[in-house]
Structure formats: structure tokens, C-alpha cells
Amino acid sequence: MSYLKGLKDGSPIGLGYFAVSFSFGIAGSKIFSWPLVTLISMTNLTSAGQFAGLQIMADAAGTFIEMALATFFINLRYSLMAISLSQKVSPDFGTVKRLLLATGITDEIFAVAMSQKRVTPIYFLGLSTLPYIGWSLGTLVGAICGEILPAMVTNALGVALYGMFVAIVVPQMKVHGPTVFAVVIAVALSCAFKFFPPLSGVSVGFAIIICALVASFFAAWLFPMQNVNADDEVAK
Amino acid sequence: MNIDMQTYLIYLLVMAGVTLFLRAVPFILLRKKLKSVFWSSFLAYVPYTVLSAMTVPAIFFATDSRLTGAGALLAAVVASLFGGGLVTVAAVSCLTVLGVDGLMLL
Incomplete structure (x- = not known):
């Protein structure tokens, strides 16, 4: 239950996140400059929620209420995961640590954490580290590529995020x-x-x-x- | 960029604030499991319905022509039916767009 074990367990998630958020960066670069796109990823760490948010920001008719409601419903499942996780954490996982580390509750990090017997704060920090870096860095690289690559290539890369959404939904439909x-x-x-x-x-x-x-x-x-x-x- | 900096920051604050609230508050306060089968099922379906509603029909408008978007969707569905992972399926749909665009240039 050390930081290093967390890092190791989180590394495949970090790699996967890099790829997904690269596509998010490409999509975002059509609307915002790269620092603004990257900031969305660094403060949210969600996929579907961020993408919906991006669409609302791009929509001239979008409102703040709409942003709050969309984010709420799309990300409501994290509350469910947070409740389950709170029953798995070690006694030294205090309120401040929970507040600081709550951002690490994503579908994939949650799944790995729940497979552990007990989740300590330091392990959870380790587990969240590489996914967070992968998510932020992937967005950064994607957004910069979106600005410099020729239109035909970004046009093609623009469907990558949709492709990933399909890859999440179709396997569940199959079973x-x-x-x-x-x-x-x-x-x-x-x-x-x-x-x-x-x-x-x-x-x-x-x-x-x-x-x-x-x-x-x-x-x-x-x-x-x-x-x-x-x-x-x-x-x- | 079609919105000003201040509007962007408010949007960002709303989005990040609501997300952190949803994660942190139950993590800190709640200790009980959700008992209702209906609401747990409802929340379990949400990611799939959100993602599919965001993908179709938006993917048709994500590229310069409807044809390439439709091709990308079809290719992604077929690739994931054959067991392709996230990156494989995404790559297949991107390559389909490039391929169809390339064919149209000929």
C-alpha cells in the first residue's frame, strides 16, 4: 500500500487517458487556444462531462445553468463511486485528504481502487498521479497538434473521441x-x-x-x- | 474563440465546481450504500446513454462531409464488435475519414 504501488497500478490508466485526452485536445483546439483547453482537463478529469461542457461553451445559446445541470447529471455517477470508495478507505483517510484526493475518483481509478483490500491516502495519491498527468498532458499535446497539423489530418483526428465513445458503448451492448x-x-x-x-x-x-x-x-x-x-x- | 475570457472562466468554475462537489461531498459525508435498485440501475445506464447521445448524430457533422462521418461511425462500430480497444477503434475511425477523404480527392 505504498505510493510506488499506486503509481504502478495507475500506469496503464495513465497511458489510456493520454490517448483519450489527446482526442479531447484536438476537439477543444477547434474552439479554444491550447492553454484554455488544457486547463479544462486539469480542473475536471472527466471525459463525457468535459466533452459535453465543451459543446455547451461552443454553443452560442449555452447558459451557465445548462452547464451546471449537464455536468451534474453526467457526472452524478461519481457520487455513487465516492460512496462506495468511502467504505474501503483506511481510517487515516481524513476529511482534508478526501477533499484533496476526491478528483481522482474516475471510472477507471475507482475500479482499480475497489479491487484493493484497503485504500490508504498515499496509495490513492499514487494511483491517481499518472492518470492525472496522462490526462492533462494528452490534452496539451492534442490541443497543440490541433493548432499546427494540416486541416485534413485534424479533420480525421476529430472523430477519434467519437470512436472511443463507440468503443466504450458497443462492448456493453454486446453483453x-x-x-x-x-x-x-x-x-x-x-x-x-x-x-x-x-x-x-x-x-x-x-x-x-x-x-x-x-x-x-x-x-x-x-x-x-x-x-x-x-x-x-x-x-x- | 467565440466567447470572452470572463465567460470561459465562469463556465470553467461551474463545470469544475459541480464535478468536485459530486465527488468530494459524498466521499466525505456519506457512508451508506445506495439501496434502490432503480436508482443504481439508472446511474449505471447514464454513461452509455450520454456517450451515445453525444456521438449520434454529432459524428456526422464532425468532418467536412456527412459521408466521412457516417463511414467513421460504421468503422468504429464494426471495429469494436470485433473486440477492438479504445485506441484501436479510434484509430480505425480516423483512418476511415482519411481514406474516404483521400478517395474523394482522386
């Missing part, structure tokens, strides 16, 4: 039928918000919130996951 149902509803609603005139006036952030809430609500209502708890519900 869990009800997720297919949830995804079909979410996509159908999302297309309706884009193409159906009365709905297409709704801003991007609210459209994402409504799609996700309605689809998740019906899926949870019709197909509750019997043995789900915060330990195994994470999208790895």
Missing part, C-alpha cells in the same frame, strides 16, 4: 441487451433534437441531458440491473 434498448432511445431522441424542427431549437446541453435522462429512466424502469452496485457498474 447486455437492455443497454441496446437504452442506446437506441438515446440516439433516436438525440437525432430528433437535431433534425425535428420544434425540438431542434433546444440547446446542445439540454438536449444531451434530456436524451440521457429519458433513456436511462426507461431502461432502469423496464430493465433494472438486479445485482448492480457501484462496484461493478463502472464503464471500464
Whole structure:
């Protein structure tokens, strides 16, 4: 349970995060200069939440309320993970340490932490270190590449983040039928918000919130996951 | 950049503040597990519904032509059905865009 063990356990997550946040950096470079894109990653450490946030900032119709609501619902699952994790931590994990280290609660870091018997503050710090560096550095490199690479290449790299989203969703659809149902509803609603005139006036952030809430609500209502708890519900 | 610095900073503060709140407050205060099957299921579905709603139809508009976006989506779905990981699937969709763009230049 040392810092070094945490570093080692966190290294594959750090590498993976570098790749994902590189794509986030590319996407962000179309809207902001590289320091501003990187600052988003350094203060948030979320994937879906940040990307939705970026879209709201880019949308002229976006509002602060919309940003708060979208961030809240998209990142609400971290609260669930935080609750589970708080039962696994060692007694010396005090309030200040929890406040400082809470940013490390992401899907992947949480999953690794929960596989440990006991989580000490120093181990959790080690575990979060490389993912944090990978996430920030990947964004930085991506945002700079987005500014200097030719348009044809950034055009192609622009779909990388979507590709990763597909790579997270499709494997779950393969093993869990009800997720297919949830995804079909979410996509159908999302297309309706884009193409159906009365709905297409709704801003991007609210459209994402409504799609996700309605689809998740019906899926949870019709197909509750019997043995789900915060330990195994994470999208790895 | 289409918003001014002050607006950016407020957005950033809202986004980072809400995220930290969601992580830190339950981590510090709550010790009980969520009992409700409905709400745990609901939260378990959220990442997948958010990601899919953000991807479709946005991916069609992420490139210069609808055709390349559709190709990228199709390639990504096929690659992940065949078990490709995050980076592989992303690379396959990027290469598809480059390939289709290249073909259109011919």
C-alpha cells in the first residue's frame, strides 16, 4: 500500500487517458487556444462531462445553468463511486485528504481502487498521479497538434473521441441487451433534437441531458440491473 | 474563440465546481450504500446513454462531409464488435475519414 504501488497500478490508466485526452485536445483546439483547453482537463478529469461542457461553451445559446445541470447529471455517477470508495478507505483517510484526493475518483481509478483490500491516502495519491498527468498532458499535446497539423489530418483526428465513445458503448451492448434498448432511445431522441424542427431549437446541453435522462429512466424502469452496485457498474 | 475570457472562466468554475462537489461531498459525508435498485440501475445506464447521445448524430457533422462521418461511425462500430480497444477503434475511425477523404480527392 505504498505510493510506488499506486503509481504502478495507475500506469496503464495513465497511458489510456493520454490517448483519450489527446482526442479531447484536438476537439477543444477547434474552439479554444491550447492553454484554455488544457486547463479544462486539469480542473475536471472527466471525459463525457468535459466533452459535453465543451459543446455547451461552443454553443452560442449555452447558459451557465445548462452547464451546471449537464455536468451534474453526467457526472452524478461519481457520487455513487465516492460512496462506495468511502467504505474501503483506511481510517487515516481524513476529511482534508478526501477533499484533496476526491478528483481522482474516475471510472477507471475507482475500479482499480475497489479491487484493493484497503485504500490508504498515499496509495490513492499514487494511483491517481499518472492518470492525472496522462490526462492533462494528452490534452496539451492534442490541443497543440490541433493548432499546427494540416486541416485534413485534424479533420480525421476529430472523430477519434467519437470512436472511443463507440468503443466504450458497443462492448456493453454486446453483453447486455437492455443497454441496446437504452442506446437506441438515446440516439433516436438525440437525432430528433437535431433534425425535428420544434425540438431542434433546444440547446446542445439540454438536449444531451434530456436524451440521457429519458433513456436511462426507461431502461432502469423496464430493465433494472438486479445485482448492480457501484462496484461493478463502472464503464471500464 | 467565440466567447470572452470572463465567460470561459465562469463556465470553467461551474463545470469544475459541480464535478468536485459530486465527488468530494459524498466521499466525505456519506457512508451508506445506495439501496434502490432503480436508482443504481439508472446511474449505471447514464454513461452509455450520454456517450451515445453525444456521438449520434454529432459524428456526422464532425468532418467536412456527412459521408466521412457516417463511414467513421460504421468503422468504429464494426471495429469494436470485433473486440477492438479504445485506441484501436479510434484509430480505425480516423483512418476511415482519411481514406474516404483521400478517395474523394482522386
